[in-house]
Amino acid sequence: MFSTFSIAVTALMRNKMRSLLTMLGIIIGVAAVVIMQAMGMGATAYVGEAISGLGTNMLIAAPGASRNFGPPTFGVPLFTLSDVEALQRRAHDLDRVAPVNTRMLRVVAGANNRNVNAAGVTPEYFDIRQWNVVLGRSLTADDNRRAAAVCVIGQTVSDALAINEAPIGKDMRVHDLPCRVVGVLETKGSSAFGMDQDDIVFMPFATFSRRIIGNDRVGTIMASALSENRIDDAKRAMTAILHVRRHIADGEEDDFAVRDPREVQALLQKVTGMLTTVLAGVAAISLLVGGIGIMNIMLVSVTERTREIGIRLAVGARSDDILGQFLIEAMALCVLGGLLGVAVGLGAAFGVAHLIHVPFVLPALAIPIAFGVSVLVGVTFGVFPARKAAHLNPLAALRFE
Amino acid sequence: MTAPGDPAAPLMPLLSLRSVSKIYGQQLSAVRALDNINLDIEAGEFISITGPSGSGKSTVMSILGCLESPSAGEYRIEGIPVQELPPDTLAVLRNARFGFVFQTFNLLARTSAVENVALPLVYAGVGAGERRRRARAALAAVGLADRCDARPNQLSGGEQQRVAIARAIINNPEIILADEPTGNLDSKRGAEIMQIITDLNHTSGITILMVTHDPAWAAYAPRQVVFRDGHIVDDKGRSS
Ligand SMILES: Nc1ncnc2c1ncn2[C@@H]1O[C@H](COP(=O)(O)OP(=O)(O)OP(=O)(O)O)[C@@H](O)[C@H]1O
Numbered sequence: 132m133f134s135t136f137s138i139a140v141t142a143l144m145r146n147k148m149r150s151l152l153t154m155l156g157i158i159i160g161v162a163a164v165v166i167m168q169a170m171g172m173g174a175t176a177y178v179g180e181a182i183s184g185l186g187t188n189m190l191i192a193a194p195g196a197s198r199n200f201g202p203p204t205f206g207v208p209l210f211t212l213s214d215v216e217a218l219q220r221r222a223h224d225l226d227r228v229a230p231v232n233t234r235m236l237r238v239v240a241g242a243n244n245r246n247v248n249a250a251g252v253t254p255e256y257f258d259i260r261q262w263n264v265v266l267g268r269s270l271t272a273d274d275n276r277r278a279a280a281v282c283v284i285g286q287t288v289s290d291a292l293a294i295n296e297a298p299i300g301k302d303m304r305v306h307d308l309p310c311r312v313v314g315v316l317e318t319k320g321s322s323a324f325g326m327d328q329d330d331i332v333f334m335p336f337a338t339f340s341r342r343i344i345g346n347d348r349v350g351t352i353m354a355s356a357l358s359e360n361r362i363d364d365a366k367r368a369m370t371a372i373l374h375v376r377r378h379i380a381d382g383e384e385d386d387f388a389v390r391d392p393r394e395v396q397a398l399l400q401k402v403t404g405m406l407t408t409v410l411a412g413v414a415a416i417s418l419l420v421g422g423i424g425i426m427n428i429m430l431v432s433v434t435e436r437t438r439e440i441g442i443r444l445a446v447g448a449r450s451d452d453i454l455g456q457f458l459i460e461a462m463a464l465c466v467l468g469g470l471l472g473v474a475v476g477l478g479a480a481f482g483v484a485h486l487i488h489v490p491f492v493l494p495a496l497a498i499p500i501a502f503g504v505s506v507l508v509g510v511t512f513g514v515f516p517a518r519k520a521a522h523l524n525p526l527a528a529l530r531f532e
Numbered sequence: 533m534t535a536p537g538d539p540a541a542p543l544m545p546l547l548s549l550r551s552v553s554k555i556y557g558q559q560l561s562a563v564r565a566l567d568n569i570n571l572d573i574e575a576g577e578f579i580s581i582t583g584p585s586g587s588g589k590s591t592v593m594s595i596l597g598c599l600e601s602p603s604a605g606e607y608r609i610e611g612i613p614v615q616e617l618p619p620d621t622l623a624v625l626r627n628a629r630f631g632f633v634f635q636t637f638n639l640l641a642r643t644s645a646v647e648n649v650a651l652p653l654v655y656a657g658v659g660a661g662e663r664r665r666r667a668r669a670a671l672a673a674v675g676l677a678d679r680c681d682a683r684p685n686q687l688s689g690g691e692q693q694r695v696a697i698a699r700a701i702i703n704n705p706e707i708i709l710a711d712e713p714t715g716n717l718d719s720k721r722g723a724e725i726m727q728i729i730t731d732l733n734h735t736s737g738i739t740i741l742m743v744t745h746d747p748a749w750a751a752y753a754p755r756q757v758v759f760r761d762g763h764i765v766d767d768k769g770r771s772s
């Protein structure tokens with residue numbers, strides 16, 4: 132068995148380039164299997180993480196068509212602070228409601244500066260997100276009332292501006308507004324869409340709207356339901372109230388949408404599912420093409436080595452020995468291709484995970500699966516050439532030119 | 533295959549062809565390479581086979597070596613009809629009882645001399661260390677102890693043929709079938725090969741069948757068979 136294997140490997144090493152090209156289909160196919168597995172697991176782990184980070188009873192109202200996710204549609208009116216008040220007062224299934232405005236702004240501290248996602252929020256926002264400070268204090272209702280020039284920053288900003296030694300009380304400029312750091316938030320990691328949630332500066336809503344963007348329209352409204360099982364009621368109530376307040380005529384489609392994390396999860400799962408299907412298709416086609424390539428090269432190899440087969444038969448090889456030799460050669464090609472495919476797949480999966488800030492989950496199962504698949508392809512497509520070799524007539528093979 | 537002291541044993545030749553014919557091709561294009569051959573070979577004989585080109589010499593060697601089966605007639609090894617043996621048994625016979633030496637050497641290219649010589653042992657199920665040891669010994673026996681790691685393309689014709697002989701004797705066969713072993717060699721190298729072959733018969737008692745075109749080499753053999761048109765036309769010096 133071992134000697135048959137070494138014969139096979141020696142034969143493959145003689146034609147390195149040809150072997151590599153032959154293996155390409157298998158490499159791609161197996162890599163696709165590995166990526167598929169890694170991405171599937173990564174996405175699941177990550178969706179779980181991201182959702183639990185959001186809080187399970189959170190609701191988000193955003194202007195724009197309700198049908199699809201994506202950037203807010205232009206021309207659609209934003210919300211107002213009275214909308215927020217109305218929701219607070221009249222939606223009984225809601226616990227907290229907070230207006231949110233965001234904008235990319237330049238933040239300067241000493242010699243360092245950074246473009247940061249800045250947000251104006253009321254203190255309720257931190258309750259809804261269940262997001263606490265690790266240093267200093269959070270924003271207060273009083274900050275908002277006074278439109279105080281204070282801010283709470285995320286860990287990434289603290290690191291990037293090199294003020295993490297003693298951030299509290301540091302002065303920085305947010306879009307020309309001098310502003311004092313009063314708190315640093317605990318680390319959240321990346322969001323459901325791969326954004327670094329700690330790369331953020333929070334300011335009182337009033338400060339942000341009056342002293343930075345110059346109007347008090349509300350970009351999004353965040354709210355929390357009283358409990359997880361009242362989230363559907365809360366959502367219905369929110370939709371109904373906003374529907375009336377925005378004067379949407381009967382039969383007309385809402386120009387806003389209220390979403391909850393489960394929808395985000397469903398969307399992510401849909402995307403992952405599509406990705407998995409595409410990769411599965413790529414894997415299947417690559418493996419098929421790879422298998423046919425292997426069969427082709429093995430047929431060539433059998434013809435090229437007819438005399439060798441004749442010699443082996445003359446000195447006492449049984450037809451099973453020859454069958455085994457060529458079958459193992461085909462399998463060795465596939466397994467080698469499979470191993471390379473696993474390496475390529477893991478590398479790609481790791482790279483992609485890193486790029487989109489998704490946790491990289493080592494797809495332990497993918498490796499035996501990839502191995503099994505390669506062996507299966509090797510046997511399936513290697514059997515025909517190997518049988519052809521094994522059934523050669525010894526004398527005819529010896530005399531073959 | 534026969535028990536010692538069996539009274540039938542001396543009556544049974546080692547190899548025996550009875551009314552053997554070999555026909556290649558079909559109908560109009562059919563070639564009768566062997567036509568009703570009878571040939572008995574006793575253990576320990578040294579037989580030369582001569583005859584014009586196309587007279588059936590190589591064909592008879594292939595049949596004797598179980599590389600091919602006759603179209604008609606019967607081939608028996610120690611009384612056992614070969615036609616009835618399954619292919620795997622024929623492979624074992626080729627491996628353990630026959631050694632082949634060909635005019636064109638038929639060594640595996642890009643494979644060292646030791647590995648070529650050890651090839652029959654791979655199929656005999658001998659372990660790697662033992663294979664190497666025996667292959668080196670066999671190469672030493674044909675005077676190539678120092679060329680063990682050379683590849684066929686690094687060896688002269690005479691050396692290649694000696695490697696082939698080492699391969700033929702590695703598994704201690706009873707019969708060596710040599711088809712024009714000196715055909716591709718000059719007379720000096722040919723003489724060396726003839727010396728080795730003769731020694732194998734004299735000192736090890738191996739039965740030898742050797743096809744040759746050269747009457748001088750044929751004269752080394754005590755028994756000389758002559759083929760013409762698929763018939764045996766002469767059989768001098770038969771032992772019995
Ligand atoms: N595979 C084959 N198909 C068709 N005809 C064949 C085949 N092998 C041999 N023959 C024919 O059978 C006859 C005997 O061939 P064989 O090889 O036995 O001759 P030979 O005596 O060995 O000749 P040489 O001295 O040239 O080697 C020849 O006429 C040859 O053409």
Ligand SMILES: [Mg+2]
Pocket residue numbers: 589590591711
């Ligand atoms: Mg011949």
